[in-house]
Amino acid sequence: xxxxxxxxxxxxxxxxxxxxxxxxxxxxxxxxxxxxxxxxxxxxxxxxxxxxxxxxxxxxxxxxxxxxxxxxxxxxxxxxxxxxxxxxxxxxxxxxxxxxxxxxxxxxxxxxxxxxxxxxxxxxxxxxxxxxxxxxxxxxxxxxxxxxxxxx
Amino acid sequence: xxxxxxxxxxxxxxxxxxxxxxxxxxxxxxxxxxxxxxxxxxxxxxxxxxxxxxxxxxxxxxxxxxxxxxxxxxxxxxxxxxxxxxxxxxxxxxxxxxxxxxxxxxxxxxxxxxxxxxxxxxxxxxxxxxxxxxxxxxxxxxxxxxxxxxxx
DNA sequence: TACATTTGTATCGCGCACGACATAATTGCG
DNA sequence: CGCAATTATGTCGTGCGCGATACAAATGTA
Numbered sequence: 001x002x003x004x005x006x007x008x009x010x011x012x013x014x015x016x017x018x019x020x021x022x023x024x025x026x027x028x029x030x031x032x033x034x035x036x037x038x039x040x041x042x043x044x045x046x047x048x049x050x051x052x053x054x055x056x057x058x059x060x061x062x063x064x065x066x067x068x069x070x071x072x073x074x075x076x077x078x079x080x081x082x083x084x085x086x087x088x089x090x091x092x093x094x095x096x097x098x099x100x101x102x103x104x105x106x107x108x109x110x111x112x113x114x115x116x117x118x119x120x121x122x123x124x125x126x127x128x129x130x131x132x133x134x135x136x137x138x139x140x141x142x143x144x145x146x147x148x149x150x151x152x
Numbered sequence: 153x154x155x156x157x158x159x160x161x162x163x164x165x166x167x168x169x170x171x172x173x174x175x176x177x178x179x180x181x182x183x184x185x186x187x188x189x190x191x192x193x194x195x196x197x198x199x200x201x202x203x204x205x206x207x208x209x210x211x212x213x214x215x216x217x218x219x220x221x222x223x224x225x226x227x228x229x230x231x232x233x234x235x236x237x238x239x240x241x242x243x244x245x246x247x248x249x250x251x252x253x254x255x256x257x258x259x260x261x262x263x264x265x266x267x268x269x270x271x272x273x274x275x276x277x278x279x280x281x282x283x284x285x286x287x288x289x290x291x292x293x294x295x296x297x298x299x300x301x302x303x304x
Numbered sequence: 305t306a307c308a309t310t311t312g313t314a315t316c317g318c319g320c321a322c323g324a325c326a327t328a329a330t331t332g333c334g
Numbered sequence: 335c336g337c338a339a340t341t342a343t344g345t346c347g348t349g350c351g352c353g354a355t356a357c358a359a360a361t362g363t364a
Contacts, residue, residue: 009268012282013175014194015289018215020172021321022296023165028322029303039350042166056312063170068351070314075349092312092359116161119299124291130164136285137167139276144174147271151181173351180352191320208342220321222344227319244329244342310361321350331340 026119030112034105039064040076041109047082047098048106054093063145081105178271182264186257191216192228193261199234199250200258206245215297233257 024038031041039062046061047053059069073096076082081102087093121127176190183193191214198213199205211221225248228234233254239245273279 007265008279008282008286009265009272010197012272012286012289013179013268014214015286015293016168016172016175017190017194019289019292019296020168021215022293022300023168025300025322026296027165037349038169042169045162054312055314062166063173065352066313067315067353072350074314090312090360094313113159113161116165119295120161120164120292122295125288125295127160129288130160133285133288134160134164134167136277136281137164137171140171140272141167141174143271143274143277144171144178148174148177177352189319206342207344217322218343219323219345224320226344239342242330242342246343306364308361308363311359313357313359315356316354318353319351322348324346326345327343329341329343331338333338334336 023116026116027112030115034108035079036076036081036105039068039072040081043069043072043076044081044098044102044105044109047096047102048109052095052097054087054095056093058096063141076102175268178268179264182267186260187231188228188233188257191220191224192233195221195224195228196233196250196254196257196261199248199254200261204247204249206239206247208245210248215293228254 027038027041031038034041036044042062043058046058050057055066055069055073058073059065062069073082073084077084081099083097083099085095085097087095121130179190179193183190186193188196194214195210198210202209207218207221207225210225211217214221225234225236229236233251235249235251237247237249239247273282
């Protein structure tokens with residue numbers, strides 16, 4: 001393995017880091033109108049599909065721990081888009097549900113994915129390349145999650 | 153364009169966000185030994201190639217603004233791996249340089265890229281796919297940076 | 305039934321990111 | 335030259351991410 005290949009992980013990891021930040025920035029103008037942030041948008045996407053979830057269940061889908069989610073959900077509760085209630089079956093669990101306002105935001109959010117796609121797909125980057133990328137990233141999520149579990 | 157394609161941007165953006173965080177986590181055990189964080193590692197990589205740079209020059213390479221870099225560089229100065237000095241030519245500029253300790257860290261960092269690559273490349277993800285991904289991400293950086301400049 | 309263990313959530317502290325804004329040095333232009 | 339505009343850096347406030355830790359509820363087990 002030559003030196004350029006040894007540096008390859010840097011040559012891939014840094015672009016992922018940058019693109020991730022740039023994507024969040026690209027979403028911002030649309031999310032600002034809705035009064036939410038990108039991580040809050042992710043939470044909403046999960047809740048629009050599953051009206052009622054515990055904090056842990058949201059965390060499993062977004063790969064986030066409660067030390068990130070708890071304050072984030074508290075902010076979302078304060079802005080009136082979700083409600084949090086202790087489960088009656090299991091007093092440890094907190095049930096997160098959309099408020100009417102939270103449900104309504106789905107309408108505002110609908111045109112967002114297409115707008116982003118129009119930025120990301122062009123004459124140089126084809127749709128099928130994006131699909132390939134998606135599959136590869138999902139494989140990396142598996143690998144890296146497993147690696148993370150081993151390291152802990 | 154059908155509904156599944158409309159959701160495609162979400163299906164790509166979220167994995168990028170997750171993989172970015174998981175990669176930072178994967179680097180952590182190695183960087184912890186060196187007493188640095190992932191963003192600080194990025195700064196060091198730039199400085200190992202260019203012994204003396206202004207804050208802005210580092211920011212151009214890492215796509216970070218001074219409101220992120222200034223406090224980050226201050227922490228790196230406190231931990232003794234870089235030095236910051238006002239330029240004599242232009243009193244506005246701050247010259248960032250590696251200390252002896254900062255230069256030494258390059259030796260410790262050398263084996264890291266290979267370790268990461270061993271995690272990221274396996275029987276399912278081939279090296280040439282990673283190279284393809286790298287090119288695509290760099291194109292996205294261009295597109296998204298341009299988009300960001302337009303929006304500002 | 306006692307008691308250790310596990311589970312679900314939350315708090316704390318620190319280090320980013322970044323928008324908004326401030327300040328001083330330099331540059332450009334009439 | 336004089337002064338507006340630009341440039342380089344920095345501060346402040348807010349919102350993540352996450353390791354370490356706390357704590358109460360539930361579970362398992364002798």
